[in-house]
Amino acid sequence: MDARSIIARLRRREVPDVAELRWFAQGLADGTVSDAQAGAFAMAVCLGDLGTKGRAALTLAMRDSGEVLSWDIDGPVIDKHSTGGVGDCVSLILAPALAVCGGYVPMISGRGLGHTGGTLDKLESIPGFTTAIARDQFQQIVGKHGCAIVGATEGIAPADRRLYAIRDVTGTVESLDLITASILSKKLAAAPGALVLDVKLGSGAFMKSLPEAQALARALRDTAEAAGCPTSAVISDMNQPLAPSLGNALEVAEVMQALSGEDGGPLVEITVALGGVLLADAGLADDAAAGEALIRAVIADGRAGEKFGQMVAAQGGPVQFLDNWRRLLPEANIMREVVASEAGYVASIDGEALGLAVISLGGGRQVESDRIDPSVGLSKIVRLGTRIEKGTPLAMVHAAREEAAEAARAAVQKAIVIAPEKPAIPQVVHERIVR
Structure with missing residues (x-):
């Protein structure tokens, strides 16, 4: 068994068998599989379709490449x-x-x-x-x-x-x-x-x-x-x-x-x-x-x-x-309110933009080695559909530096859209896919 033959099967839109996927996963873990071969494998999988059985086989192979816990307790894990x-x-x-x-x-x-x-x-x-x-x-x-x-x-x-x-x-x-x-x-x-x-x-x-x-x-x-x-x-x-x-x-x-x-x-x-x-x-x-x-x-x-x-x-x-907990959790040095520039309803909120604003404040990592400031972020974020007047608070910025606070304020104002009409409010749970 070797990496090239497994990659070739994937290239032909064939799904490798359980033994082949286990061998490849172990090779990823112990270095037997090279970076080039791992990249080719990933691209071949990306361009094809393993199906449910193939996905399950790959999942278990990757799980079993390392430790698997076992339990001796009196209830369900x-x-x-x-x-x-x-x-x-x-x-x-x-x-x-x-x-x-x-x-x-x-x-x-x-x-x-x-x-x-x-x-x-x-x-x-x-x-x-x-x-x-x-x-x-x-x-x-x-x-x-x-x-x-x-x-x-x-x-x-x-x-x-x-x-x-x-x-x-x-x-x-x-x-x-x-x-x-x-x-x-x-x-x-x-x-x-x-x-x-x-x-x-x-x-x-x-x-x-x-x-x-x-x-x-x-x-x-x-x-x-x-x-x-x-x-x-x-x-x-x-x-x-x-x-x-x-x-x-x-x-x-x-x-x-x-x-x-x-x-x-x-x-x-x-x-x-x-x-x-x-x-x-x-x-x-x-x-x-x-x-x-x-x-x-x-x-x-x-x-x-x-x-x-x-x-x-x-x-x-x-x-x-x-x-x-109120006394023990860290707090930011600077707090600045973000207010609405116009009246209306909160029509949409760009959650991704808000998340990126928190990262720019130091609350997340832009590169793996970044240190996180646990105190910074946003609070009191307004909810969708809320009726607001000009000057109504949209959120509170918690920052370590003034320039970071100002940048976050601008990002929040851009991320929260105010419109004349009240939007439809999405339900919290869209769908349950149960057994």
């Missing part, structure tokens, strides 16, 4: 993945809520990608919180507290890490087969017994149209199912930020308000929708509606907040974070 958006801090609420409901949630998450924020970056705005945890400690925390959110170690899906870097420089990122295998190889390495996928749709998401989002949701769901993991998907709206704040510490503040019983709006609604489906699939609720009621209840009565506090302390954060 469950997980969630989001395709990314702005103001999307659902994981920080959902993981502890699921744990209270009897699930065990070993969530391996990522950092900011493009205009979207990263779950790990948000959590690391909490003083002392560490996402770099050894496998044994990770499993101990999940077993004791029911949830932990960490970054992938070097041993998790190394074939994907290598192939992703090569895709980034060979114009092969936008392949449904490769996107699916990349996402699921890492998620399935945590060995969940059930998985829910939050596929974002709209101006702040990577998928801008419903057909694109549906295609990705079905590819992910069908592939995970073919790989042996019961999976459902929810297509949710990202035509405006999910939370009214963008930026690492600011989004943690939104999470803490929701966990403290304050109205979380769409942020909680998406959390409830995802949690309901997942609890039903995992056998922890009779159906999705019953699961939604459970998730809503443990958020409202404070139990999810208590569980979040336990997770924070277990991962190195302050023991009393739940009681003292």
